[in-house]
Amino acid sequence: MASNPVRVLIVDDSALIRKMLTEMLSRDPDIEVIGTAQDPYVAREKIKSLNPDVITLDIEMPKMDGIEFLKKIMKLRPMPVLMVSSLTQQGADATLHALEIGAVDYVAKPTQDLQHGLAEKCEEITSKVKAAAAARVQSRPGGKPARIQRLSSAPGYRSTETVVAIGASTGGVEALTNVLTVLPPDSPAILVTQHMPASFTRSFARRLDGICAINVTEARDGVRVLPGHAYLAPGDQHLQLSRSGANYTCRIGGQERVSGHCPSVDVLFRSVADCAGNNAIGVILTGMGKDGAKGLLAMRQAGARTLGQNEASSVVYGMPRVAQEIGAVEEQLSLSQIPRRILEICVSEKGKAIRV
Structure with missing residues (x-):
C-alpha cells in the first residue's frame, strides 16, 4: 500500500516564488502542496486548519520575518520547516540562526535570474522536502543554546598523533555545534566536511569559533593541520588531508560533485x-543520502577508528545508516557520547588498529 504524500504549506511573500514552488513540488507524486501563505499571519491560520507535514518558509517577509515566526512554531507547534533564504552574507547568517532554532534544512535562493535558478534546484528542493517530513524535530524555543558542559582531557591524553575527520549534512549544523563546543582546547586536529554553500561555511566557521575552546576556521590550501584546531571545508571545493614532510596540511581544490556533493565527505x-x-578517527553524523559511507569504510580498512551517530539522535538517519549497513562504522553512538569517545580513543593506544 502506497504511503500518503507529504503535505506541504509554502510560506513566502513573493507570488512568483509561491507559484514556482507549488508547480515544482506538485510534479512529484509523493508531495502534495495543500496551501500557500504570503505572510506568517496567514500561515498561522493555515497551519491550524490544514495541519501540514512540512512548511517551506522564507526568511525575509513583511509584518513578521521568518526567524520570528520559526521561533513561534518551535515553541507552540514543533514541526519540520525548510527555510528558503538568499545566498547573501545576511541570508547565510539568518539561515544558520534558523537551523539553530530548529529548522530541519534550507534551500539557498538564487540572487540572480531567480526563475531559472530556482528551476535548477527542483531535485534538491523535492528531496529536502521529503527528508524534512521524516526528520526528528526538537523544540529549541528562541534558539537559546544550552549551557556548554566542556569536557576535560583525561590523564595520558595525547592529541598530536591523531587526526579526526567528521562528515555531516542535514541536521549537521546542530550536530557539529554539539560536538565541537564541548571539546577541550587541546583536542586533536579536526577536519570537517558539511554540505552547505560557500558563503554559509564562512559564517558557520565564524560562529563556531566564537563559542568553541578550539580554533575553528574555514580551511585554506596548504595550511598546516594542528591540534586544537578544526578546519571546515569551503562550501564550493573539496577538503582533503595531505602530507608535507612530517606535517599534515589541508588541500583544497576540485569542484566536481563526488557522491552527489561538493564538498564531499567521501573525498x-x-x-x-x-x-x-590508523592515526585517524572518522565520524559520520546526521545527513541525507550516502555521502561518506564508502570513505568511512576506507578509513576503517586502513586501521582508523570509526564512529557513527545513532538513529535516535540523528535529525536524518541517512548517511550514518548507509555507513552502518556496509560495515564502515565500528561504534554507533548517540550524539552526546561522540565527543567523549573521541578523547578516549586518543588516550588509548589499544585497539587503535581495529580492522574490518
Whole structure:
C-alpha cells in the first residue's frame, strides 16, 4: 500500500516564488502542496486548519520575518520547516540562526535570474522536502543554546598523533555545534566536511569559533593541520588531508560533485585513510543520502577508528545508516557520547588498529 504524500504549506511573500514552488513540488507524486501563505499571519491560520507535514518558509517577509515566526512554531507547534533564504552574507547568517532554532534544512535562493535558478534546484528542493517530513524535530524555543558542559582531557591524553575527520549534512549544523563546543582546547586536529554553500561555511566557521575552546576556521590550501584546531571545508571545493614532510596540511581544490556533493565527505575520508591510516578517527553524523559511507569504510580498512551517530539522535538517519549497513562504522553512538569517545580513543593506544 502506497504511503500518503507529504503535505506541504509554502510560506513566502513573493507570488512568483509561491507559484514556482507549488508547480515544482506538485510534479512529484509523493508531495502534495495543500496551501500557500504570503505572510506568517496567514500561515498561522493555515497551519491550524490544514495541519501540514512540512512548511517551506522564507526568511525575509513583511509584518513578521521568518526567524520570528520559526521561533513561534518551535515553541507552540514543533514541526519540520525548510527555510528558503538568499545566498547573501545576511541570508547565510539568518539561515544558520534558523537551523539553530530548529529548522530541519534550507534551500539557498538564487540572487540572480531567480526563475531559472530556482528551476535548477527542483531535485534538491523535492528531496529536502521529503527528508524534512521524516526528520526528528526538537523544540529549541528562541534558539537559546544550552549551557556548554566542556569536557576535560583525561590523564595520558595525547592529541598530536591523531587526526579526526567528521562528515555531516542535514541536521549537521546542530550536530557539529554539539560536538565541537564541548571539546577541550587541546583536542586533536579536526577536519570537517558539511554540505552547505560557500558563503554559509564562512559564517558557520565564524560562529563556531566564537563559542568553541578550539580554533575553528574555514580551511585554506596548504595550511598546516594542528591540534586544537578544526578546519571546515569551503562550501564550493573539496577538503582533503595531505602530507608535507612530517606535517599534515589541508588541500583544497576540485569542484566536481563526488557522491552527489561538493564538498564531499567521501573525498575527505578517503584522503584521511590514505594519509593518516590508523592515526585517524572518522565520524559520520546526521545527513541525507550516502555521502561518506564508502570513505568511512576506507578509513576503517586502513586501521582508523570509526564512529557513527545513532538513529535516535540523528535529525536524518541517512548517511550514518548507509555507513552502518556496509560495515564502515565500528561504534554507533548517540550524539552526546561522540565527543567523549573521541578523547578516549586518543588516550588509548589499544585497539587503535581495529580492522574490518
